[in-house]
Amino acid sequence: MLDQRSQAAGSQTAAGLIAKIVVLAVVASLAAWAALPLIRAGAWWALAVEAAVVAIVFYTYLQRRAVPLKYLVPGTLLLITFQIIPVIMTIGTSFSNYGDGHRVDKDQAVEVIIAAGVQQTPDSATYLLAGGETTAGELALLLTDTADGSHWAGTEEGLTELGDVETDETGRITAADGYTVWDLEELNERQAELAELAVPTGADTGIRIQGLSAFEGTSTREYDADCDCITDSATGTVWTADDENGRFVTEDGEEALVGWRVGVGWDNYARLFTDAEMRSAFLGVFVWNLAFAAGSVLFTFALGLGAAMALNRPGMRGTKAYRAIMILPYAMPSFAMILVWAQMFNRDFGLVNELLGLNVNWFGETWAARAMALVTNTWLGFPYMFLICLGALQALPADSLEAAKIDGATGTTAFRKITLPLLLVSLTPLLISSFAFNFNNFNAIELLTGGNPFRAGDDVGGTDLLITYAFRQAFGSSTSDYGFASAVSMFIFLIVATISAIMFRTTRKQEEVFA
Amino acid sequence: MTRTSGPAAAEAMNDERKAALARRRRTTFSRWAADTGWRHLVTVAILVFALVPIVYVVSAAFNPNGTLSATSLLPDAFSLSSFERLFTDGNIPFARWFANSMVIAIPAAFISIFVSSLAAYAFSRFRFTGRRPMLLFLLLIQMFPSFLAVVALYLIFGAIGDHYPVAGLNTKLGLMLVYMGGALGVSTWLMKGFFDTIPKELDEAATIDGAGHAQIFFGMILPLAAPIIAISGILAFVGTMNDYILASLFLTDRGEMTLAVGLRTLVADNAPASYFGVFAAGALLTSVLTVTVFLSLQRYIVSGLTGGAVKG
Structure with a gap:
């Protein structure tokens, strides 16, 4: 009997076998496809990792003993690749100075500084210039060689030849795969940025721009490994490497254009607490962030519970229709409705001021803006609370309420002493996750106020959450300080994890009391 | 209860029954109000809050002018031009x-x-x-x-x-x-x-x-x-x-x-x-x-x- 069973469990249906073969064949061909670019680029480490992953997948589905593995491997691979590695990288970045001016490694930084000293000589190659960015947001020169018409893209890292490009009648590049090419207007606007870009092409040669064209020339600057410095023979300037901060500086402390990535230890975290101005701004954001999350949970819960109490009566007419309308705000796409609310709060033409006969500058005054954010978020969130409260109310043990009624508890007393505590026991985990969600509710602030109002000169807005603040530090129009933004991200994680841990512990205690 | 006879008595009885009926109706109404009526009131108040932005979007979408200043909560004109532009504007x-x-x-x-x-x-x-x-x-x-x-x-x-x-x-x-x-x-x-x-x-x-x-x-x-x-x-x-x-x-x-x-x-x-x-x-x-x-x-x-x- 036992033998039969284990035989049966081990047997496979034909369909199962075919499915397995198909899946493994797809994995194998995907792996082959993915290996080619890695071989071409000589990325042997990446290739080894890929081979290991494929080996794990094949082993998992060809063996028969470790059954749970078969179900866990797909999710775990996704989890490791797109969650755990990014988290580890975030931690790593938070200890570095990665960002504008510190994007490359030291050798590349040296090359760029040398290339920036390039002087035009009569026999220099010249190029037609278009400006643009790589998909990763790095500045790029898109060049057409005036001698042979070949097309090139140059960044801080060097020159690459372009395949398919579109050009205008003069031969200037107007579109290229993998690059955003600026139109003339944008090129004019951002010429200053481009003028600072130097594309290294050799040990002492590089490409620089001049007006709307670019030239390749020989640099007057030279790197000397002995003194770890760069000397410009034309001007006599000497930049010495500052390995701690990842930059070259002259004796008078003037910084060279480009630095490199180095670890800066706890500097990014320390900046949050040591710089007096930063500390008070950061503290303000933090307190408002807490208040926003707590307020959102409180208001949505209060409103949702009110609605659920009102509708929680068997035999009441119209409950179905009421409920269907009540969850509409939850069913509408939230990003769109936040944008609608933003328009409704428009000072001059918005509905809110018009209906209430107010003339409040919702986006210009901190407290008005904060009230606006809470109203909007309450609207977005209360139907969810309504749904879960209704579900929880209907699941309440009828005998406790009955007993309370017999003991003479009515109305508010029964609610306060019986219903609410019982509800909280079952709903606290959901309230905690709601808090964690709202603590990082990027959309609710970014799409509504964008952090406004800003006081002149401040980079912290009155309604900024930590997450919107961090995002702006990394991808804002004026700065991109990945290291600092990552440090703020880590900080957010620590706060949310701590608060959740504390709350989960207290709920467990509560459950023991009421169980 | 004293026994009376004649139409007057009948009338008095009638009155009494009417009053009782009215009383009962009043109690059922107040009971309904305490029991279910407030539920409708609260619900409707919350529904108004829930619906305002939604009605506003609908109104804005069908507004022929399409600007924020011309949009009010309840539409005063109807046009599909916004929808048209959504699919024709390059x-x-x-x-x-x-x-x-x-x-x-x-x-x-x-x-x-x-x-x-x-x-x-x-x-x-x-x-x-x-x-x-x-x-x-x-x-x-x-x-x-x-x-x-x-x-x-x-x-x-x-x-x-x-x-x-x-x-x-x-x-x-x-x-x-x-x-x-x-x-x-x-x-x-x-x-x-x-x-x-x-x-x-x-x-x-x-x-x-x-x-x-x-x-x-x-x-x-x-x-x-x-x-x-x-x-x-x-x-x-x-x-x-x-x-x-x-x-x-x-x-x-x-x-x-x-x-x-x-x-x-x-x-x-x-x-x-x-x-x-x-x-x-x-x-x-x-x-x-x-x-x-x-x-x-x-x-x-x-x-x-x-x-x-x-x-x-």
Whole structure:
């Protein structure tokens, strides 16, 4: 009997076998496809990792003993690749100075500084210039060689030849795969940025721009490994490497254009607490962030519970229709409705001021803006609370309420002493996750106020959450300080994890009391 | 009671009955008011709050002028011009945005729910070393949602794009991969909770009948768990549709944008004033989809939100 069973469990249906073969064949061909670019680029480490992953997948589905593995491997691979590695990288970045001016490694930084000293000589190659960015947001020169018409893209890292490009009648590049090419207007606007870009092409040669064209020339600057410095023979300037901060500086402390990535230890975290101005701004954001999350949970819960109490009566007419309308705000796409609310709060033409006969500058005054954010978020969130409260109310043990009624508890007393505590026991985990969600509710602030109002000169807005603040530090129009933004991200994680841990512990205690 | 006779007495009796009746009616009304009436009042008040923005969007979408200043809560004119522009204006590739959102959100939701249900099955039905730590780890990693690692993701996908241009920044596939990365998490817990309620005896019976673990999972557990899977799928789908932070960073070409990123450009500070109506029309069309899904699955949503979560 036992033998039969284990035989049966081990047997496979034909369909199962075919499915397995198909899946493994797809994995194998995907792996082959993915290996080619890695071989071409000589990325042997990446290739080894890929081979290991494929080996794990094949082993998992060809063996028969470790059954749970078969179900866990797909999710775990996704989890490791797109969650755990990014988290580890975030931690790593938070200890570095990665960002504008510190994007490359030291050798590349040296090359760029040398290339920036390039002087035009009569026999220099010249190029037609278009400006643009790589998909990763790095500045790029898109060049057409005036001698042979070949097309090139140059960044801080060097020159690459372009395949398919579109050009205008003069031969200037107007579109290229993998690059955003600026139109003339944008090129004019951002010429200053481009003028600072130097594309290294050799040990002492590089490409620089001049007006709307670019030239390749020989640099007057030279790197000397002995003194770890760069000397410009034309001007006599000497930049010495500052390995701690990842930059070259002259004796008078003037910084060279480009630095490199180095670890800066706890500097990014320390900046949050040591710089007096930063500390008070950061503290303000933090307190408002807490208040926003707590307020959102409180208001949505209060409103949702009110609605659920009102509708929680068997035999009441119209409950179905009421409920269907009540969850509409939850069913509408939230990003769109936040944008609608933003328009409704428009000072001059918005509905809110018009209906209430107010003339409040919702986006210009901190407290008005904060009230606006809470109203909007309450609207977005209360139907969810309504749904879960209704579900929880209907699941309440009828005998406790009955007993309370017999003991003479009515109305508010029964609610306060019986219903609410019982509800909280079952709903606290959901309230905690709601808090964690709202603590990082990027959309609710970014799409509504964008952090406004800003006081002149401040980079912290009155309604900024930590997450919107961090995002702006990394991808804002004026700065991109990945290291600092990552440090703020880590900080957010620590706060949310701590608060959740504390709350989960207290709920467990509560459950023991009421169980 | 004194006995009287004649029509006068009859009249008095009549009066008495009338008064009693009126009294009873008054008590039933006040009882109704105390019992149910206030419920209607509170509900209607909340519904007004819930409906104002929605009515406003509808009004704005059908407003012939399309500007914010010309829009009021209740429409005073009717026109489909905003909808027309949504599909004809070359600067507003709404149909492509819509298609992009679907192309990204539907496979991402489908795959992540499938992967998540696989893991939930393992956690629910098998006992293996590292089971508890893994479950706890899933709880912890939820505190670190993928958008917190947005800088790292941006850098990673920049590097991926160098080797595989199809999955780098500014590609739909890249964004989809990020969304799928969060597959294991809340929904795994939710589904594990539900799978736990399916009696193990069923598995045993199936095993005796000769079914392997794969047949049990695909043939029995998945169909039985259909409601919770539908809910998790819808929540994942809607969550992906609503994402702005990652989508805005990953997709910068106008034609590649999702609805969230694209529609926002219509109400940006530098957008023409008349785009507000077009935006409202687009928002309304997007809503039709999500609202239909939600209302048709309302029943499951309520049980899905509370059931699995409360069980934790």
